[in-house]
Amino acid sequence: MSEHLTEIIVFTVLFLVVSGMGFFAARWRRPTDLASLNEWGLGGRSFGAWITWFLIGGDLYTAYTFVAVPALLFGAGAAGFFAVPYTVITYPIVFLIMIRLWSVSHVHSLVTPADFVRVRFGSPTLALLVAITGIVATMPYIALQLVGIEAVLKTMGVSGSGLLTDLPLIIAFVILAAYTYQSGLRAPALIAFVKDILIYLVILVAIIYIPARLGGWSQIFGDATAKFAATPAPGDGTLLNANNQLQYVTLALGSALALFLYPHSVTGVLASRNRDVIKRNMSALPAYSLLLALIALLGYMAISAKIKPIGTDVNTVVPQLFDQMFPDWFAGVAFAAVGIGALVPAAIMSIAAANLFTRNIYREYINRDPTDAQEAGVSKVTSLVVKIGAVLFILFIDPQFSIDLQLIGGVIILQTLPSVAIGLFTRWFHKGGLIAGWVAGMGAGILMLYNVANPATKHEHFGGSAFALAKLGLDTKMTIYAGFLALAVNLIVALLGTLLFRALKVADGPDGTAPEHYTADEGDPRIKDLNLSGST
Amino acid sequence: MDRLLIHASEGSMTTGEPGRARSDRSPWNWLLVLPIVLPLLTFLFNADEPRLLGFPLFYWLQIAFIIVGVGCTTIVYRMTK
Numbered sequence: 341m342s343e344h345l346t347e348i349i350v351f352t353v354l355f356l357v358v359s360g361m362g363f364f365a366a367r368w369r370r371p372t373d374l375a376s377l378n379e380w381g382l383g384g385r386s387f388g389a390w391i392t393w394f395l396i397g398g399d400l401y402t403a404y405t406f407v408a409v410p411a412l413l414f415g416a417g418a419a420g421f422f423a424v425p426y427t428v429i430t431y432p433i434v435f436l437i438m439i440r441l442w443s444v445s446h447v448h449s450l451v452t453p454a455d456f457v458r459v460r461f462g463s464p465t466l467a468l469l470v471a472i473t474g475i476v477a478t479m480p481y482i483a484l485q486l487v488g489i490e491a492v493l494k495t496m497g498v499s500g501s502g503l504l505t506d507l508p509l510i511i512a513f514v515i516l517a518a519y520t521y522q523s524g525l526r527a528p529a530l531i532a533f534v535k536d537i538l539i540y541l542v543i544l545v546a547i548i549y550i551p552a553r554l555g556g557w558s559q560i561f562g563d564a565t566a567k568f569a570a571t572p573a574p575g576d577g578t579l580l581n582a583n584n585q586l587q588y589v590t591l592a593l594g595s596a597l598a599l600f601l602y603p604h605s606v607t608g609v610l611a612s613r614n615r616d617v618i619k620r621n622m623s624a625l626p627a628y629s630l631l632l633a634l635i636a637l638l639g640y641m642a643i644s645a646k647i648k649p650i651g652t653d654v655n656t657v658v659p660q661l662f663d664q665m666f667p668d669w670f671a672g673v674a675f676a677a678v679g680i681g682a683l684v685p686a687a688i689m690s691i692a693a694a695n696l697f698t699r700n701i702y703r704e705y706i707n708r709d710p711t712d713a714q715e716a717g718v719s720k721v722t723s724l725v726v727k728i729g730a731v732l733f734i735l736f737i738d739p740q741f742s743i744d745l746q747l748i749g750g751v752i753i754l755q756t757l758p759s760v761a762i763g764l765f766t767r768w769f770h771k772g773g774l775i776a777g778w779v780a781g782m783g784a785g786i787l788m789l790y791n792v793a794n795p796a797t798k799h800e801h802f803g804g805s806a807f808a809l810a811k812l813g814l815d816t817k818m819t820i821y822a823g824f825l826a827l828a829v830n831l832i833v834a835l836l837g838t839l840l841f842r843a844l845k846v847a848d849g850p851d852g853t854a855p856e857h858y859t860a861d862e863g864d865p866r867i868k869d870l871n872l873s874g875s876t
Numbered sequence: 877m878d879r880l881l882i883h884a885s886e887g888s889m890t891t892g893e894p895g896r897a898r899s900d901r902s903p904w905n906w907l908l909v910l911p912i913v914l915p916l917l918t919f920l921f922n923a924d925e926p927r928l929l930g931f932p933l934f935y936w937l938q939i940a941f942i943i944v945g946v947g948c949t950t951i952v953y954r955m956t957k
Binding site for chain 2: 418421424425427428429431432433435436439440556557558559560561578579580585588589592593616619620622623624626627629630633637856858859860861
């Protein structure tokens, strides 16, 4: 433990400074009253371009990404680099989609994607399905942020053995829970500044300093190629092979489509001040992808530096690399960057999940006409429950299980695409068709994932997202992203279902939106304001 | 909520300044297709040579696509502002 003392001190000091900022955030851009979801859950819907850039960047590029993507390259090579094309194609795809979601949410004072589905399709059932999908997909994602912190703590030798093993992790999350409860979305927005500055600093140093010590990039790629050539596994290598190219492309595309369906991404977008902020950010956010590409290559640096993961936990390779390469004090800064990097998304995700519960379950089924203060109160308590759930997940269940669940999360959140993303452009689908499509896509997706084995982790089921086309009777060794296939099933069933329900003249829900609501901007009147004028 | 819905469907909601309908349509939007399609064409980049600064083509070209993405979205943003 003593050999890591400098690292631990630097880590702890930075962590405490950031926690202080989290509590202070309640006073930052102080509203007259924090007791509403607009304020607590969306930061007053007032964030400008810079804050939004840091907030969404901190939200999407998580601590888990920073340890898991290099770990993928470390283990499998080129296939792990899918994260780069994924984060390139997502912004042009959502460029025109998110501004429409922002506008309609502005006009109708919507807080969650399920709120939109409720208004657009007039179906509480469909909205409930979207809300539950969002919550279930987000929960393991929060737990994974803890995996990121845990990898750092393990490397510092803090989480050793004995009863107190997980105490540092619990303390970190209690602090996080407390300031999220108090400050809402303002806390991660303020902390995101520090997180990003630390991460950029660490990565810039890492990509200059580490290759120089290892003998240059040619040497690093050479070592990686040699390592993969020596392993018996057929799928690895520093280039793709004939069988995993389709998987690479469909995984990148499927993940790109899923990214902005996640409730926490929507929260970040809805918190921005106007459409211009979102459009500007969609062109500025890829700067983070550049960072991600460089971070991914840390996996190869770890191969070149002959890093061994702690136990079987490959997520420790990046912290181990920092520990071995950097002077102690800078390794401490790097660890703090990862640790704080976990706090920002964990806070936003818990807020997003809490908002889904409040708006689409509590408000719909428990208290139909809550006051703003009641809504904010329910969300605050739910955000605590969600975080406690995430901690229990990590403490009592194998972390591998969270990773599997997160994999499922990506596949299931994709099943809300027809209702949420396509729903922003057309009201053609019948609500019954969309529900049938959701059920079919969900079933197909989970069934496919169940049938993916992973010999490396000795998993018979849920071993990855690469589904072998041979299992469908095709004579090929090619694999495809299960989520992509599930989405295709979903869309086909939604289409056929819509035609069927129309033919049977089954009543459809009312559409509460009008075409001009999708292009409304800051300063345009809101329905709520018109409706409540005089009473507020 | 229902109260609000009825309100909306009555058409009493007006958006923006009268006489100026906003639209997201623009021919510039087609430029967004480029950064979506390029990274999906594995035959373009799934090779070791030519190398750049020691990086195999697979890595440097995909990193270059990030810059294409930033370029295209920035142009569309500026032109449709």
